[in-house]
Amino acid sequence: MRYRDRIDKFAARLELSGFNAYICTSESNIFYFTGLPSPATLLIRQDGSATIYVSPLNYGLAENEAPQEVEVVQLKMGTAPEALLAEILSQLGGMVGIDILDFEIYRKISGLISSVDLRPQSKLVWDMRVSKDSQEVEVIKEASALADRVMRAAADLLVPGIKESEVKAELTAEVYRRVGQEPAFTPIVAFGERSAFPHGPIHRGTARDRVLKRRDVVVIDLGVKVEGYCSDLTRTFYIGSDIEEKLRSVFEAVLNAKSLAQSIMRPGVSCSYVDDIARDSLSNKGLDSYFIHSLGHGVGIDIHEPPRIGPGSQDQFAENSVVTCEPGVYLVNEWGVRMEDTLLVTEESAVPLTSYPLDEYLVY
Incomplete structure (x- = not known):
């Protein structure tokens, strides 16, 4: 550097x-x-x-x-x-x-x-x-590519009967195998109704563990660190092919809100405005009250950095900033859906650095 x-x-x-x-x-x-x-x-x-x-x-x-x-x-x-x-x-x-x-x-x-x-x-x-130089961008790209691979390994583990703690342990081990150090943060693995908690369940030993079942929703949020720089990636999965229309419509609404928000991320654009766009998109589907956190944040040496992409933020996007976009909908006692990518804000667009397929959310 x-x-x-x-x-x-x-x-x-x-x-x-x-x-x-x-x-x-x-x-x-x-x-x-x-x-x-x-x-x-x-x-x-x-x-x-x-x-x-x-x-x-x-x-x-x-x-x-x-x-x-x-x-x-x-x-x-x-x-x-x-x-x-x-x-x-x-x-x-x-x-x-x-x-x-x-x-x-x-x-x-x-x-x-x-x-x-x-x-x-x-x-x-x-x-x-907040504005990353070319060397920083390259290592974050590498961390993002590795996050995609770890997410693939985690998704392959989603077979009914496995426990949340087992998936978390395996994906942590996968990060160690690939980069020789711990993940960028403690991974979030949440099954079923526990996916409605944005930061996942509180584990206090095996008595609170959860076993995966068919028709469960699964949220996995993970990050990889390379040469001191982080990536951040979340995907939500459904275990089965018989997804109910209510859940499918929420998946589509979250993905649409994410796409709209990313499409207007440019240097100089207000972060709160982009958050508003995502929130308004969910409001059109009657889901805005279930979006209970900010749209995103900066990523770099720390997993959470400026800018803050949320209501009331005074921040603006800067050229070559690295940010997340992670809208979510959380229905307590049912399930939650969140999709998140790490993005590079360029002069012309927000370029995804993580690229795990957004449409591969059915696991069966």
Whole structure:
């Protein structure tokens, strides 16, 4: 990844915004600028110089893996976060930004930093991270292609008698086999009436497990991470060929809402407007009250990033942003239907990066 370019670009943003320096404590922000996955604190100055502060536990890794242009400083064992922050700020002056500021830490250091105007300002980093560069796009494409393959493997497991936990365990193992690490997030596998819970059932041991039966609806939501970047994919299946008309019409309504929303995703378009389009489409079928979450979200280093594609969002689509589109309809005590893809927003359209067939929802 182009870490030097990112740091230089961000330093220029600091100068334009009037910040003398910026402190990153978020692991995903630190990864974005350095490629280091471990807990640390990163200082980026307006002149483009950067220093990363790490514990003795992570010093060896940082020394080996940090970009050459980033100075690595080993902290004393047991250094408290507030002590480190106070030490960094004592070397600075003027306006300093920070991505995350814990109130208790701020309370402890507020009397020690009179010469510094410390301002929480996460938007400075997000404004960069939201538009992916060509290298980021390529690894997300790879993660998306792998998600398609894992979804195929999961769908092949959907035989009556299998348990939710078994499908989840098998698809997790499939991710490990393909990329050598855990999924981008804990997969959601929900059978029957439990598919009406958008985040799936709460498992508290085998007593709460659910066995797959014929005529069940199944929701599977999974993601793969490649080189630190995520994909996100959901498909809903029906076990059998004798699908009732009510359920078939909901499948069609969800797919139509998804298609309409994706067709108007462009740079500069309001995210809340696109959500409205999907919601209005479902409203025409009397289903909008059963669409109980936002239409989508950004994807990148984190599985949930800006922009937020939902009611009241102030965000707009940016060129080369990667987002999800995932309308759903949930009828409690019956079933739920959600279809989701990872998309790349280009100048002309929203291009699907995941491509598992949307019309292959009958399993028999």
